[in-house]
Amino acid sequence: MTALPTVLVVAAALIDADGRVLIAQRPEGKQLAGLWEFPGGKVDAGERPEAALIRELKEELDIDVQESCLAPFVFASHAYETFHLLMPLYLCRRWSGPVIRKEHAALKWVRPNQLSDYPMPPADEPLVAWLRDLL
Structure with a gap:
């Protein structure tokens, strides 16, 4: 069995005052165009996961997040055909600025029990049950 390279990405479950979670298309x-995901992205070499997530949220949604507002929650570990994805998911309930769609096709605030109604990449799917059970 050939070892696959591991790719570290970080994601955030942004939770609004009504308990809804933000997903992005x-x-x-x-790759995987049209599927819904939690915002975030790749961790650059030498970058801490929290710093990467703060950077990605600014790039994708134009919001400012303090590291103290990121709560590590759960992680996904998924083997794709050419790489293995390791993705910590952080919960975030506080940020500065309005959420603005900068890179995605669409954004949607969704109740946790409705997240499974949206097609997601295989690595994101197991995270839905955790969020539904927590929130």
Whole structure:
């Protein structure tokens, strides 16, 4: 069995005052286009996961997040065909600025019990049950 490279990505479950979770639709031209995901992205070499998530949320949603507002929650570990994905999911209930769609095809605030109604990448799917049970 050939070892696959491990890719570390980070994601956030942004939770609004009504208990809804933000999901983002992957744009056309990207791998897994049209599927819904939790915002976040790849951790650069030498970058801490929390710093990467703060950077990604600014790039994707134009919001400012303090590291103290990121609560490690659960992680996904999934083997794709050419790499293995390791993805910590952080909960975040506080940020500065309005959420603005900058990179995704669409954004949607969804009740936790409705997250499974949206098609997601295989690595994101197991996270839905955790969020539904917690929230």
